[in-house]
Amino acid sequence: xxxxxNLSRRSFIKSTALVAGGLVVAFSIPQAKRFMGVANAAExxxxxxxxxxxxxxxxxxxxxxxxxxxxxQGVWTTLPMLIADELDADWSKVKVEHAPAAPAYxxxxxxxxxxxxxxxxxxxxxxxxxxGALTRALLLQAAAKQWNVPVAGLRTENGAVINGKKKLTYxxxxxxxxxxxxxxxxxxxxxxQWKFIGKATKRLDSAEKINGTAKFGQDVQFDGLKVAxxxxxxVFGTKLKSVDDSAARQxxxxxxxxxVPTGVAVIAEYYWAAKQGREALKLxxxxxxxxxxxxxxxxxxxxxxxxxxGVQAAKxxxxxxxxxxxxxxxxxEYVLPYLSHAPMEPLNCAVKxxxxxxxxxxxxxxxxxxxxxxxKILGLKPDQVKIHTQFLxxxxxxxxxxxxxFVSEAVEVAKAAGLPVKTVWSREDDVKGGFYxxxxxxRATVALDQQGKPLAWQQTLVGQSIIKGTxxxxxxxxxxxxATSVEGVADSPYVKGxxxxxxxxxxxxxxxxxxxxxxxxxxxxxxxxxxxxxxLAHASKQDPLAYxxxxxxxxxxxxxxxxxxxxxxxxxxPLPSGVFRGIAVHESFGSYVAQVAEVSVxxxxxxxxRVVVAIDCGLAVNPDGVKAQMESSVAYALGAALSSEISFxxxxxxxxxxxxxxxxxMKDMPKVDVHIVASKEKMGGVGEPGVPPLAPAVANAVFAxxxxxxxxxxxxxxxx
Amino acid sequence: MKLNINGKETDLNVSDDxxxxxxxxxxxxxxxxxxxxxxAQCGACTVHxxxxxxxxxxxxxxxxxxxxxxxxxxxQEDKVGQAVQAAWQQIDVVQCGYCxxxxxxxxxxxxxQNPTPSDADIDAAMSGNICRCGTYQxxxxxxxxxxxxxx
Ligand code: FES
Ligand code: FES
Numbered sequence: 001x002x003x004x005x006n007l008s009r010r011s012f013i014k015s016t017a018l019v020a021g022g023l024v025v026a027f028s029i030p031q032a033k034r035f036m037g038v039a040n041a042a043e044x045x046x047x048x049x050x051x052x053x054x055x056x057x058x059x060x061x062x063x064x065x066x067x068x069x070x071x072x073q074g075v076w077t078t079l080p081m082l083i084a085d086e087l088d089a090d091w092s093k094v095k096v097e098h099a100p101a102a103p104a105y106x107x108x109x110x111x112x113x114x115x116x117x118x119x120x121x122x123x124x125x126x127x128x129x130x131x132g133a134l135t136r137a138l139l140l141q142a143a144a145k146q147w148n149v150p151v152a153g154l155r156t157e158n159g160a161v162i163n164g165k166k167k168l169t170y171x172x173x174x175x176x177x178x179x180x181x182x183x184x185x186x187x188x189x190x191x192x193q194w195k196f197i198g199k200a201t202k203r204l205d206s207a208e209k210i211n212g213t214a215k216f217g218q219d220v221q222f223d224g225l226k227v228a229x230x231x232x233x234x235v236f237g238t239k240l241k242s243v244d245d246s247a248a249r250q251x252x253x254x255x256x257x258x259x260v261p262t263g264v265a266v267i268a269e270y271y272w273a274a275k276q277g278r279e280a281l282k283l284x285x286x287x288x289x290x291x292x293x294x295x296x297x298x299x300x301x302x303x304x305x306x307x308x309x310g311v312q313a314a315k316x317x318x319x320x321x322x323x324x325x326x327x328x329x330x331x332x333e334y335v336l337p338y339l340s341h342a343p344m345e346p347l348n349c350a351v352k353x354x355x356x357x358x359x360x361x362x363x364x365x366x367x368x369x370x371x372x373x374x375x376k377i378l379g380l381k382p383d384q385v386k387i388h389t390q391f392l393x394x395x396x397x398x399x400x401x402x403x404x405x406f407v408s409e410a411v412e413v414a415k416a417a418g419l420p421v422k423t424v425w426s427r428e429d430d431v432k433g434g435f436y437x438x439x440x441x442x443r444a445t446v447a448l449d450q451q452g453k454p455l456a457w458q459q460t461l462v463g464q465s466i467i468k469g470t471x472x473x474x475x476x477x478x479x480x481x482x483a484t485s486v487e488g489v490a491d492s493p494y495v496k497g498x499x500x501x502x503x504x505x506x507x508x509x510x511x512x513x514x515x516x517x518x519x520x521x522x523x524x525x526x527x528x529x530x531x532x533x534x535x536l537a538h539a540s541k542q543d544p545l546a547y548x549x550x551x552x553x554x555x556x557x558x559x560x561x562x563x564x565x566x567x568x569x570x571x572x573x574p575l576p577s578g579v580f581r582g583i584a585v586h587e588s589f590g591s592y593v594a595q596v597a598e599v600s601v602x603x604x605x606x607x608x609x610r611v612v613v614a615i616d617c618g619l620a621v622n623p624d625g626v627k628a629q630m631e632s633s634v635a636y637a638l639g640a641a642l643s644s645e646i647s648f649x650x651x652x653x654x655x656x657x658x659x660x661x662x663x664x665x666m667k668d669m670p671k672v673d674v675h676i677v678a679s680k681e682k683m684g685g686v687g688e689p690g691v692p693p694l695a696p697a698v699a700n701a702v703f704a705x706x707x708x709x710x711x712x713x714x715x716x717x718x719x720x
Numbered sequence: 721m722k723l724n725i726n727g728k729e730t731d732l733n734v735s736d737d738x739x740x741x742x743x744x745x746x747x748x749x750x751x752x753x754x755x756x757x758x759x760a761q762c763g764a765c766t767v768h769x770x771x772x773x774x775x776x777x778x779x780x781x782x783x784x785x786x787x788x789x790x791x792x793x794x795x796q797e798d799k800v801g802q803a804v805q806a807a808w809q810q811i812d813v814v815q816c817g818y819c820x821x822x823x824x825x826x827x828x829x830x831x832x833q834n835p836t837p838s839d840a841d842i843d844a845a846m847s848g849n850i851c852r853c854g855t856y857q858x859x860x861x862x863x864x865x866x867x868x869x870x871x
Contacts, residue, residue, distance in 0.1 A: 072816030072853045202812050209817030210808045212752020212792035216818060219751035227746065252735065270746035271755070272738050344756055344764065344818040344852040393754075393818030394852045427757040624812060628858075632815060635854020658761035658850060667843040669856035 052104070053131040054083060056139075060159055060171035062087070063095045067105035067124065068115040069365050070098070071343075071392035071399070072632070073687045074625040075120045076205045079128050081196040081621060086132030086189060089170075090159030091196070096204055098389035101367035101382075113368040116400045116516070118589035118685020121621050125683060126188075133186035142177035143168050200624035205391070217363040217390040220350040220422060226255060228413045228423045229274040232263040233285045235292060235651040236434055237511030240264065244282035251277040258416035265413045271424055292651025293512055298439060299335065302462040302508070306333065306443035310460055310504035311480040314490040317500030322456040326447035328539050332532060334444075335712040336524040338646035339437035339517050340661055345393020346430050349410035350422035357384030358414075361422075362407060363392030365400035369471075373404035374411045396636070397516040398435060402470035405435065405513070431661045432653040436646050437517030438464040440524040442489070444532055446498075452540020452547065456500040459489055463524070464514045465507040481505055484516065488525030488588065488692065493555050494533060512648075518636055519691040522588040526692025527641075527699070527713065530584035534700040535709065544583055544700060545571050557616045558585050560677045561594040564614035568675050569596035578602070579609060582700030584693035590684025591617040592677075593630075595693040597670075599701035604720035608638060608670040608698055613690060618683035620676050626686045627674040633690025634672050639664030641695035643714045721781055725750070726794040732781070740776035740784055741765045744791060752792040752821050756850065763849030764818065766825040767791050773829035775848075792821040800870060801828045807866035815853035823849050827863050836867055 055063040064083055070076040080094050099105045105113050108123045136156055143161035144151045146168060155162050160169045191198070208214040233239065243264050245257040253273025258265050264281055268274035323329065349362040357380055364370050367387045375382045392399055410423035425433065440463035447456040465482035467473055476483060481490075482505075489495060490503045517523055537547035545566050552558045562585045571581065578600045585594035596612040613630045620626045643662040647654045655661040699710035708719060723730050723740075725748060734743045739758075744750050744767070753776060756764030760775040767776045768790040769783070776789075795801030804827050814820050823846070830837055830845040837845065842860055851859070 070816075072814075074815070202809070203814065205817065206809050206812060206814050209814040209820050210805045210824060211796060212750075212821050214817050215751070216754075218755065221746075221749060221751065270742060272742040272746070342852060344754075344762070344816060344850065346755065391818075392816060394816045396852070427759070427762075628812070628815060628855075631857050632854040635856060636852065657759055658757050659759070663850060663852065664854065664856075665848075665850060666846040666856045666859070669854070669860075672857055 053128065054135055056135065056170050056174050058171045058174055060090065060093050060169050061095055062089050062093050062159070062170070063097055065097055065099040067099050067107075067113065068120040069363065069389055069392055069395065070205060071115065071363070071365065071395035073120070073629060074203060074622060075115070077201055077203045078121050078622050078625060079124055080204060081201055082125065082128035083132035085194050085196045086129045087136045088156040088158065089132070093159055094204065101371040101385070101387035106368070112366065114400060115365040115395070116397065118591070118687040118689060122590065122618075122683035122685065125621075129188055130186060133188055134183060137183045137186050138177045138180055139170055139173050141180050141183070142173040145180070146173065146176050197621050198619065198623070201622050214391050216345050216393045217348045217350065217361060218345055218393065218424070220361040220390060222420075225350060225352070225420045225422055226267050226269065226417070227271050227274045228265045228267045228417070228421045229271075229278045229426065230260060230263050230265045230409060230413065230423060231278050231281050231283055232429070232433070235285065235287050235290060236513060238290050239286045241284040241286040247280040247282070248277040251280055255419070256417055257281070258413065260409060260412040260416055262409050262412070265416065265423070267413070267417045267419065267421055274424070275426065287651070290651070291511065293510065293648040294650065295647040298648070299441070302439070302441035303333065305462045305506045305508070306441050306460045310506040312502070313481045313486040313505050314495065314501060314503040317456070319456045319458050319500050319502050322500035323447040325449060325455055327450045328448045329445060330448070330535055330539055331443070331445045332535060332711060334442045334528045334531065336440045336527065337713060338439045338512070339640055339644055340431050340646050341396040341398035341517055342430060342661060342663060343392070343394030343396055343398055346427055347398070347406045347425040348422060349407050350420070351410045351414035352420035353378065353414050357386065358411065359386045359388065360407060360411070361388045361390055362410070363390050363395070363399055364407065365392070365395050366402070366404070369402060370404045370407040373408045377408060377411045378415065396518040397520070401435060401515060402472050427658065428656045431646070431655050431657060434513035435515035436512065437523055438466065438514040442524070442528045444528070446532065446536060448536060448540055452536065452542055454494065454498040454536065457495050457498040458502050459495070460504040460506070461486060461489060462506040462508060464510055464512065466514050466516055466520070468507060482507060484521045486525070487521040488529060488586065492525070492529050493558065494529060494551055497551060497554075518633075519588055519688040522586065522688070522692040526584070526586040526588065527695040530586060530693060530696030531699055531710070534582070534696070534703065538703075548583070548585060552585070557592040557681060558587060560679070561585055561592040561614045561616045564675050564677055565594035565596050565612050568614065568673060569598070569612035571596060580701050580704035582697045582702070582704055584696040584700060586689075586692040588689045588692055590682060591615055591686060591689040592684070593689045593693050595697040597694070597697040597701045599698055599705060601702060601705045601719055604717060606642060606698070606702060606715055606719065608668070610671040610673065611694065611697065612673045612675070614675045614677060615686070615689065616677035616679045616681065617686050617689070618679050618681045623676055626676055629686040630674040630690040631672045633688070634694055635664045635669060637691040637694035638668070638670070638698065641698055641713055641715060642668065643716060645714050645716070721785070723781060723784055723789060724787065725789045726791060727788070734781055736782040737780045740767065740779050740781055740789060743781045744776065744789070750791060750793055754818055754821055756819065756822070761850070762819070763826055764822040766822040766849065768825060768829060771829070771832065773826050792825060795824060795828060798828065800831050803866040803870045804828050804831065804862070807862040807869065811858045811862040811865060813855050813858040813862050815855055819849060819851045819853070823851065823859055827859065827866070831863065831867060831870065835870060837863060
């Protein structure tokens with residue numbers, strides 16, 4: 001990672017130009033790997049000018065352009081740290097902006113502009129450091145030219161080039177630097193030279209987020225911008241039959257009522273009028289003969305499918321003959337509900353269409369996808385659509401939609417209204433609006449030998465595919481298997497470590513829209529695998545930690561996390577009376593996370609007192625950011641494990657707001673202790689990998705406390 | 721309708737039943753106060769009405785006539801608010817930040833009524849404020865920190 005990087009080979013320097021406000025260093029790196037099915041996006045779109053990661057102002061300001069969205073995970077701080085280290089920047093002069101949607105900002109691995117898959121830091125680790133290093137080299141050359149001395153005698157420090165007692169700040173060098181040729185190679189620093197990377201660093205977006213000035217999509221306002229709310233069908237996949245909007249139009253503040261493909265939009269001066277106007281609509285939907293999902297019926301259907309062969313996702317050896325040697329055979333069925341992301345900021349998107357094109361202000365995790373969708377609706381070229389990414393009031397996957405749902409709808413509304421409009425969702429719209437973590441049923445049969453080692457492992461998964469029907473289908477579904485459905489099972493070290501195994505998948509068709517929810521397939525597979533392992537340990541009368549250590553003996557990164565968590569939690573040591581431990585370890589997004597939950601159960605109520613977390617994510621660029629993401633993951637996953645569920649009755653979503661779609665609150669927040677494995681291994685992500693082990697760690701502790709095995713989430717009132 | 725927002729008499733052309741939240745955000749154009757649920761379930765819209773933390777999404781403007789509305793935008797001028805904001809920065813509480821205006825308004829109100837809250841007091845006062853990013857542990861620490869600084 002500290003080698004001389006030959007930019008002429010690895011990178012392609014596009015231009016160096018002086019633009020308004022300073023020096024722009026621009027380059028892009030050829031895509032290493034593209035799997036999202038839009039491989040030609042970069043080639044197909046013209047390059048914007050300027051194409052940039054970094055801007056130095058004559059006032060010494062250093063503006064870092066983020067190719068990724070800040071949604072709480074801290075990239076607003078982490079990516080600037082990468083640049084600052086290579087640039088020897090004055091940290092107090094660093095400013096940050098979201099980049100526009102443009103080919104320069106295409107993900108280095110995924111081929112589209114996306115913030116997802118817990119990938120920002122590792123995927124930008126080279127690119128942002130190179131941007132910093134390249135700029136520093138240019139500034140050194142500029143100083144050498146200004147002083148008429150060789151570069152070799154100069155050094156950089158805290159935002160300035162230094163020559164003995166003389167000093168030129170970066171801002172003073174901008175003009176000269178802009179006239180120079182960009183270097184074709186740079187040497188990146190060695191880890192021992194880093195001042196920022198690897199050190200706990202305070203967030204750069206803290207001040208504006210505590211005084212109310214941070215701008216989220218919801219906060220976008222300008223003269224002439226109206227507010228819209230859309231009435232959507234109560235049953236997914238059904239269409240509007242008729243609308244009587246006469247009362248709605250009478251509501252003071254309502255400007256227009258228009259039809260859009262997703263329903264009927266009420267456009268008003270402000271939210272309150274739009275909401276009242278929408279309530280006054282008389283709507284009829286074409287529900288006759290349409291499939292109406294019902295949770296009880298879905299469960300029966302999934303359970304039946306789980307006992308039939310599906311599409312094969314993994315296979316080795318011979319299950320049937322191996323099972324004959326079994327000492328014990330365990331069969332278990334696990335059930336996980338649909339889940340809503342429920343980001344704190346309800347969805348919204350402001351759109352202004354003009355003669356030149358279209359401007360969109362929103363919090364999105366997928367800029368180029370939204371851009372392409374808007375362009376298609378309006379008959380524009382993608383570069384005529386400008387995406388102004390605002391802070392995201394949470395994403396968790398909901399703002400990364402291959403179908404660009406809320407952006408497309410907002411564009412349709414603005415187009416139909418002929419006005420600049422911000423489409424706003426209520427919380428009810430969000431909870432009822434679909435794009436859920438799909439419901440899943442897993443059925444597993446594991447045959448154990450005398451020592452409790454798995455001889456044969458058969459597992460069948462039933463659930464909707466997230467990818468099917470999206471533009472990513474061509475690349476992300478192989479041989480009928482959506483990799484995101486079976487991740488964490490088909491590639492599980494337990495399954496692959498069992499000589500005879502078989503994983504099958506049924507991808508159920510439904511009109512219920514589904515999407516990736518923080519940790520995607522691992523959000524169900526982590527729970528199932530780590531609960532099952534606990535069942536196997538119990539069946540073979542072994543300590544759950546010792547049992548895992550044995551099965552994972554050839555998986556050093558799993559073991560490192562497991563051992564660190566167990567050690568810090570004092571596994572095996574006495575606990576206060578009534579408190580019990582559960583443990584789990586799971587790899588996802590390239591990181592390995594183990595958790596020990598300390599739980600008590602009183603009168604059917606589960607109380608989680610403490611969760612000890614250990615993570616091996618390779619290099620932790622901002623260790624405090626890693627800790628924050630582990631705390632966040634525990635809270636997000638615990639709320640879901642204890643109480644969140646989207647269910648259907650007569651085709652309609654039962655839940656509507658936070659009173660019945662319950663999430664974690666302060667009173668249920670456990671103490672979270674986070675430990676980072678000192679690791680020189682490959683970097684992984686941190687936004688999601690803390691989620692999968694939480695539910696099984698808690699459920700395993702519940703088993704230790706009560707002897708009741710939790711095979712269905714949420715835990716809800718199962719212990720009552 | 722005349723409303724006193726952060727010490728300023730403000731004349732807003734709104735109907736009696738409009739929630740304070742929307743009057744502040746959409747009509748007065750002050751966007752620091754957030755919308756999260758619209759039914760007193762999440763606390764994102766918390767403001768102070770004569771010093772009491774209220775959910776502005778369910779409180780009509782008519783209830784604020786003759787009273788003082790205080791929002792996040794005024795916390796920098798409030799001694800307790802300042803201490804809370806400083807503690808928030810010191811502990812690096814925020815993540816996405818969307819809930820934090822409401823968290824700070826609730827925490828400030830708590831500390832004004834109870835300068836040395838216990839964990840149980842914090843649970844009771846803060847459980848109406850949802851944070852989907854799960855910053856609760858740091859909020860708890862920051863409230864204790866602010867209490868210590870103010871003592
Ligand atoms: S928006 Fe008022 S409590 Fe949620
Ligand atoms: S910081 Fe994101 S919801 Fe609280």
